[in-house]
Amino acid sequence: MNVLVTGGNGFVGRELVRRLLAAGEVLPGQGPLTRLTVVDMSGEGLPADPRLHVVCGSIAEPAVLGEALVAPPQLVFHLASIPGGAAERNYALGLQVNLLATLELFERLRAQGLCPRVVFTSTIAVYGSPLPALVDDASPMKPGLSYGAHKLVGEILLEDYSRRGWLDGRTLRLPGIVARPPQPSGLLSAFMSDVFWKLAAGEPFTCPVSADAVAWWMSVGCCADNLLHAARLSAEQVRERRDYTLPVLRLSMAELVEGLVQRFGEDRRALVRYQADEGLEAAFGRLPPLDAGAAEALGFRHDGSIAALIRHALGGRD
Numbered sequence: 522m523n524v525l526v527t528g529g530n531g532f533v534g535r536e537l538v539r540r541l542l543a544a545g546e547v548l549p550g551q552g553p554l555t556r557l558t559v560v561d562m563s564g565e566g567l568p569a570d571p572r573l574h575v576v577c578g579s580i581a582e583p584a585v586l587g588e589a590l591v592a593p594p595q596l597v598f599h600l601a602s603i604p605g606g607a608a609e610r611n612y613a614l615g616l617q618v619n620l621l622a623t624l625e626l627f628e629r630l631r632a633q634g635l636c637p638r639v640v641f642t643s644t645i646a647v648y649g650s651p652l653p654a655l656v657d658d659a660s661p662m663k664p665g666l667s668y669g670a671h672k673l674v675g676e677i678l679l680e681d682y683s684r685r686g687w688l689d690g691r692t693l694r695l696p697g698i699v700a701r702p703p704q705p706s707g708l709l710s711a712f713m714s715d716v717f718w719k720l721a722a723g724e725p726f727t728c729p730v731s732a733d734a735v736a737w738w739m740s741v742g743c744c745a746d747n748l749l750h751a752a753r754l755s756a757e758q759v760r761e762r763r764d765y766t767l768p769v770l771r772l773s774m775a776e777l778v779e780g781l782v783q784r785f786g787e788d789r790r791a792l793v794r795y796q797a798d799e800g801l802e803a804a805f806g807r808l809p810p811l812d813a814g815a816a817e818a819l820g821f822r823h824d825g826s827i828a829a830l831i832r833h834a835l836g837g838r839d
């Protein structure tokens with residue numbers, strides 16, 4: 522079968538691509554993976570595999586999208602996206618990639634007439650802020666950033682294209698995923714990943730939120746598992762509902778640090794200094810309980826334990 526991953530050379534995409542190449546059959550009963558097309562701004566660092574076809578360029582360019590769809594896919598993971606902060610700074614770019622290119626992708630898939638499965642990565646940013654005391658499957662969506670607004674429109678479009686029988690869509694709303702390799706990403710939430718790498722390496726870490734700050738956590742490995750799980754659900758299983766907010770581990774910074782101390786040694790405790798920034802604390806450190814009942818009922822999972830979160834976040838497998 523042919524699979525397309527947009528944004529397949531990003532943080533989550535690389536993990537997903539690794540798993541797709543390692544899977545015998547991606548979808549049960551659909552035969553082995555014959556072609557995996559990745560479209561991204563760069564293909565640098567992707568594995569060498571005869572099944573892998575890399576298309577470099579922007580999905581906002583018609584010719585690039587055309588090349589990515591030369592072999593009509595039966596399964597699409599649509600991950601390519603401009604992050605929230607960058608999309609807020611550059612409205613035109615965010616609109617072009619996060620919304621207009623998403624619509625164009627759906628249109629071209631419709632024209633191919635194969636009704637492919639489409640797994641779309643949305644975000645908990647669709648809920649906006651402040652969050653209610655409990656987030657659940659009935660919580661209202663009121664995005665506070667253009668990024669969240671464009672993702673929400675993508676969700677609605679995917680629902681409508683699925684209702685019409687043109688696509689077989691599944692939307693997953695992701696929380697912050699860890700542990701993104703240390704690099705100047707400009708992401709305000711970078712500290713949520715840095716804490717893993719710093720303490721693993723035995724380096725000092727100044728935490729910009731308090732020890733009591735509570736966040737939602739999911740590892741990149743667990744995220745890739747959930748994306749594959751979404752693809753493997755039958756059309757029947759998603760007929761009633763196609764949008765899922767994923768279950769998470771809800772942990773305080775102190776609990777996470779304790780887990781890292783347990784994993785890497787008592788000496789790590791003294792490496793952490795808390796210097797809370799009120800803005801970051803408000804944005805990332807006061808997340809309420811999340812009831813992801815609809816996703817759990819269909820078999821989506823969080824990491825399971827702090828120890829597993831740490832293992833998976835740093836690239837380990839069970």
Ligand SMILES: NC(=O)c1ccc[n+]([C@@H]2O[C@H](COP(=O)([O-])OP(=O)(O)OC[C@H]3O[C@@H](n4cnc5c(N)ncnc54)[C@H](O)[C@@H]3O)[C@@H](O)[C@H]2O)c1
Binds near residue numbers: 534578602604699
């Ligand atoms: N990682 C998270 O914490 C998180 C949280 C919520 C939602 N998400 C969503 O999950 C998806 C994957 O996230 P990620 O962390 O891997 O993001 P990422 O930024 O690491 O990867 C996205 C990839 O998309 C590519 N891309 C950007 N614009 C493109 C364009 N015009 N054409 C082609 N490729 C383009 C980038 O080069 C990058 O490789 C995204 O849709 C993101 O919005 C991620």
